[in-house]
Amino acid sequence: MTSESTPDEPAGAALPASRSQPATLPLGGAVIASWLRSANVSVLREVALLPVLALLLIVGTVRSPVFLTVSNFSGIGEQSSALGVVVVGESLILMIGGMDLSLESTYGLAPMVAAWLIVPVAAYGNGLDLNPYLGILVLIAVGAAIGLLNGLLIVKGRLNGFIVTLGMTIVLAGLQNGIVKAQSLFNLPPAFGYLGSAQWGQVPVSLVVAVIIFAVVGLFLRYHRTGRAIYAVGGNPAAARAAGIKVDRLKIGVYVAGSVLAAIGGLMEAGRVSAVTGQQGYGEGIIFSVFAAAVIGGVSLKGGRGNMIGAASGVILLGLVQNILTLTNVSNYWIEAIDGGVILFALFLARVVGGESTAESA
Amino acid sequence: MTSSGPALVEMTGVEKRFGTTRALRGVDLTLSAGECLGLVGRNGAGKSTLVSILSGLAEPDAGQVRFAGDPAPRVGDIARWREWIATVFQHSMIVGDLSVAENVFLGDMARVLSWRELRARTREIMSDWGFDIPAEARCRELSVEQLQIVEIARALARGAKCVLLDEPTAALEREAVRRLFERVRQLTAGGVAVLYISHHLEEVFEICQRVEVLRDGEMVLTAPLAELTRDDLIAAMVGSAQVRAATSSGLESPADQPRQRDQQRRPDDAAVLSVEDLTSDSAAGRLSGVSLQVRTGEIVGVTGLLSAGVATIGRTIAGAESRRGGEVRLRGALVPSGRRDIAERAGIGYIPEDRRTEGFVPHLGVAENTTMTIMDRLSDRFGLVRPGRRAAAAAPITARLSLVSSGPGQPVEELSGGNQQKVTVARTLAHEPALIVAITPTRGVDVASKALLLDSLADVARSRGAGVLLCSDELSDLVICDRVIVLVRGQVFAEFTEPPFDRDELIVATEGLSGSNLDAAYDTPPDDTPKEAAE
Numbered sequence: 066m067t068s069e070s071t072p073d074e075p076a077g078a079a080l081p082a083s084r085s086q087p088a089t090l091p092l093g094g095a096v097i098a099s100w101l102r103s104a105n106v107s108v109l110r111e112v113a114l115l116p117v118l119a120l121l122l123i124v125g126t127v128r129s130p131v132f133l134t135v136s137n138f139s140g141i142g143e144q145s146s147a148l149g150v151v152v153v154g155e156s157l158i159l160m161i162g163g164m165d166l167s168l169e170s171t172y173g174l175a176p177m178v179a180a181w182l183i184v185p186v187a188a189y190g191n192g193l194d195l196n197p198y199l200g201i202l203v204l205i206a207v208g209a210a211i212g213l214l215n216g217l218l219i220v221k222g223r224l225n226g227f228i229v230t231l232g233m234t235i236v237l238a239g240l241q242n243g244i245v246k247a248q249s250l251f252n253l254p255p256a257f258g259y260l261g262s263a264q265w266g267q268v269p270v271s272l273v274v275a276v277i278i279f280a281v282v283g284l285f286l287r288y289h290r291t292g293r294a295i296y297a298v299g300g301n302p303a304a305a306r307a308a309g310i311k312v313d314r315l316k317i318g319v320y321v322a323g324s325v326l327a328a329i330g331g332l333m334e335a336g337r338v339s340a341v342t343g344q345q346g347y348g349e350g351i352i353f354s355v356f357a358a359a360v361i362g363g364v365s366l367k368g369g370r371g372n373m374i375g376a377a378s379g380v381i382l383l384g385l386v387q388n389i390l391t392l393t394n395v396s397n398y399w400i401e402a403i404d405g406g407v408i409l410f411a412l413f414l415a416r417v418v419g420g421e422s423t424a425e426s427a
Numbered sequence: 428m429t430s431s432g433p434a435l436v437e438m439t440g441v442e443k444r445f446g447t448t449r450a451l452r453g454v455d456l457t458l459s460a461g462e463c464l465g466l467v468g469r470n471g472a473g474k475s476t477l478v479s480i481l482s483g484l485a486e487p488d489a490g491q492v493r494f495a496g497d498p499a500p501r502v503g504d505i506a507r508w509r510e511w512i513a514t515v516f517q518h519s520m521i522v523g524d525l526s527v528a529e530n531v532f533l534g535d536m537a538r539v540l541s542w543r544e545l546r547a548r549t550r551e552i553m554s555d556w557g558f559d560i561p562a563e564a565r566c567r568e569l570s571v572e573q574l575q576i577v578e579i580a581r582a583l584a585r586g587a588k589c590v591l592l593d594e595p596t597a598a599l600e601r602e603a604v605r606r607l608f609e610r611v612r613q614l615t616a617g618g619v620a621v622l623y624i625s626h627h628l629e630e631v632f633e634i635c636q637r638v639e640v641l642r643d644g645e646m647v648l649t650a651p652l653a654e655l656t657r658d659d660l661i662a663a664m665v666g667s668a669q670v671r672a673a674t675s676s677g678l679e680s681p682a683d684q685p686r687q688r689d690q691q692r693r694p695d696d697a698a699v700l701s702v703e704d705l706t707s708d709s710a711a712g713r714l715s716g717v718s719l720q721v722r723t724g725e726i727v728g729v730t731g732l733l734s735a736g737v738a739t740i741g742r743t744i745a746g747a748e749s750r751r752g753g754e755v756r757l758r759g760a761l762v763p764s765g766r767r768d769i770a771e772r773a774g775i776g777y778i779p780e781d782r783r784t785e786g787f788v789p790h791l792g793v794a795e796n797t798t799m800t801i802m803d804r805l806s807d808r809f810g811l812v813r814p815g816r817r818a819a820a821a822a823p824i825t826a827r828l829s830l831v832s833s834g835p836g837q838p839v840e841e842l843s844g845g846n847q848q849k850v851t852v853a854r855t856l857a858h859e860p861a862l863i864v865a866i867t868p869t870r871g872v873d874v875a876s877k878a879l880l881l882d883s884l885a886d887v888a889r890s891r892g893a894g895v896l897l898c899s900d901e902l903s904d905l906v907i908c909d910r911v912i913v914l915v916r917g918q919v920f921a922e923f924t925e926p927p928f929d930r931d932e933l934i935v936a937t938e939g940l941s942g943s944n945l946d947a948a949y950d951t952p953p954d955d956t957p958k959e960a961a962e
Contacts, residue, residue: 080825111902288812288813289811289812290802290806290810290812293795294802296788296791297788297791297799300788301784301789301791303784304786304787304788306767306768307747307767307779307787308772308799308800309768309771309772309778309800310768310799312768331648369790370790
């Protein structure tokens with residue numbers, strides 16, 4: 066498993082998939098054929114959440130007249146995209162047998178650092194007045210650096226992933242508030258906020274990008290040798306190592322990829338609310354939603370099992386529940402209890418319908 | 428055996444099954460006060476099962492255990508068992524962070540009133556039996572030998588009338604073994620009965636008065652050692668009639684191959700693998716300076732007892748664990764220590780000892796597991812792997828091993844043990860390595876699959892010129908070897924260069940015995956000069 070394409074660039078590595086399709090036609094054919102062959106087994110597992118989603122659609126339609134409208138769904142998409150991108154990152158880390166709580170702080174800190182370098186001193190910036198495009202590069206670099214640090218501490222330092230990322234969560238959240246003295250940064254340049262706020266017609270750009278990320282990572286996991294190595298390492302690290310897979314390098318790479326995705330999610334959120342606040346990420350406690358979406362979607366906390374279709378349906382489920390609760394004017398006091406109850410119910414149902422969810426055997 | 432009164436420990440007609448395996452079949456055993464009884468048998472003969480039944484950890488399916496004529500306590504009532512029989516296990520049962528005194532009275536603290544009394548009573552036991560370990564010492568700081576004494580002291584503190592020593596010398600240096608024997612003699616002189624379990628026959632001859640031999644769950648021999656020769660013991664352990672039966676039921680074809688191969692072509696002189704002065708501190712068996720070579724197309728067997736370092740040498744050469752010192756060269760190029768990925772790319776295939784921990788990814792498919800070593804080769808320039816291509820690449824290898832599965836996508840966890848082992852071997856063969864390191868490749872595999880797996884390894888050496896290093900304590904694996912190296916306590920003890928190898932001679936060598944002189948192995952430490960046992 067030498068990887069000229071390291072796992073920290075899943076998007077870039079797997080993009081050529083679509084490009085190569087016209088050239089080598091049999092690939093497309095083989096893909097469809099193998100899909101059909103494994104269909105009767107895996108589809109049932111992958112759509113285990115479908116009954117729950119259908120139920121939610123019915124409940125929403127019955128309870129609220131505005132539920133089944135394009136603008137409402139566009140709103141759900143916009144709100145869920147940022148979370149969804151972080152869920153992709155966390156799913157990758159869970160699949161390789163890791164765990165990263167600090168994604169929520171990366172989700173807040175990375176856009177904060179970028180915005181801090183971009184906005185003028187008057188708006189609590191640091192005075193560098195960085196070009197917003199460079200700012201986005203900084204955001205990605207911050208994500209990559211955090212992921213690298215986590216990966217090195219956990220893999221090379223042989224420290225417990227839970228504790229390392231718990232500590233990291235708090236450190237990063239402190240930095241997020243510290244650099245701007247707990248101020249919120251507004252007046253973000255349009256280029257910086259574009260990803261989170263722009264719309265193509267009725268469709269939010271963030272939703273399109275999130276869907277592309279899900280699809281590309283899903284295909285990468287299914288067909289790329291590094292993606293397959295992620296399943297192998299998550300499923301049995303000792304066996305993967307014995308087969309010559311560079312287990313440590315791959316794990317660190319996945320931590321980097323996960324943190325970069327969390328930073329991109331943070332950029333989407335900053336654009337959507339037109340600000341970077343001290344609360345973004347850690348303050349909101351989004352990591353609970355991230356884990357809930359991944360686990361509801363069948364990503365195993367023990368590693369080696371899960372796929373992007375499942376993770377996406379977990380995100381959609383959480384988005385629908387949130388939306389219906391808001392639309393039906395459920396008292397704020399009760400929202401969390403109902404939210405949690407739905408998560409538990411969905412988990413239970415997914416287990417009953419799908420059995421032990423498995424890695425997709427492509 | 429005492430003729431007066433009931434024996435201290437008496438086992439009659441004990442049976443134990445695990446699934447379809449009959450681990451013990453009507454075993455009788457008696458042990459009298461002041462006696463040291465040896466219990467010997469090859470791996471899998473049922474010794475461990477016997478130990479756990481005698482220690483009160485497992486219940487026999489049939490038969491009885493009696494202490495001084497009375498039925499033994501209920502299984503699981505460890506406290507009452509310990510009043511009769513205490514076991515010093517192969518793996519230490521000492522809590523490292525506690526003091527010696529606390530460990531001696533571990534699980535029995537309720538009866539002790541104060542720390543001072545705890546220490547005083549520990550000192551009393553130590554001085555009564557001539558042991559010299561301070562009661563206040565942290566166990567973490569003690570040597571393996573001292574820990575064993577703490578365990579023996581623990582047994583004596585409970586007033587156990589019988590001490591069961593399970594492979595007590597496995598981790599001990601030669602001098603420590605001698606001191607242990609002195610202590611065992613003290614115990615028996617003090618009226619304690621000792622059941623001494625060991626792979627080292629010379630130790631049994633030295634310390635025991637009587638011996639019982641287990642073979643395939645049956646007690647095949649019980650006799651005073653004075654009436655026995657070493658050959659009698661080995662014959663009882665191996666069961667020569669049974670060896671012939673096993674050979675005729677499927678192992679015959681690989682057994683004939685080495686000779687055919689010699690006629691076809693002699694192994695080239697070019698060394699695929701050369702190992703110089705390899706050392707390791709592995710807990711599974713240390714190595715102290717092993718050198719060996721494997722030539723192109725040659726199959727070299729490495730065998731010995733479990734603790735002799737047989738698996739360790741395979742694992743260190745394959746890069747699955749780090750070595751302490753020495754050099755491993757593949758075709759002259761140095762292989763770095765403990766880097767499995769680099770070793771694999773350099774051309775060292777690795778069939779691990781335990782397939783469940785290292786051999787396969789349970790929920791991934793047969794084809795995916797088989798091709799795990801060749802993902803680079805199967806992927807296109809974007810790194811994409813087509814499932815069809817993967818299945819096509821795996822098919823010929825799995826077919827040659829007669830691997831039975833419902834299809835290339837069937838998860839390996841659903842296969843039988845034998846087929847899982849075939850996946851592990853197939854995965855290694857797929858990469859077409861220059862050297863295959865196989866550790867106990869046929870463990871837990873039925874006779875027919877065993878022949879197939881060995882045949883496939885022999886075929887790789889014969890047709891592709893790969894070197895094979897076959898590390899196995901299963902002597903029947905060695906029929907495909909051109910040479911066999913016997914390790915004793917982490918050193919090369921003997922080398923057999925002329926196949927077919929004499930089974931009895933191999934066993935004698937693995938026990939660390941050479942020639943007919945029983946004491947030879949003890950008086951002269953094994954050195955690196957090979958062939959001394961190839962009589």
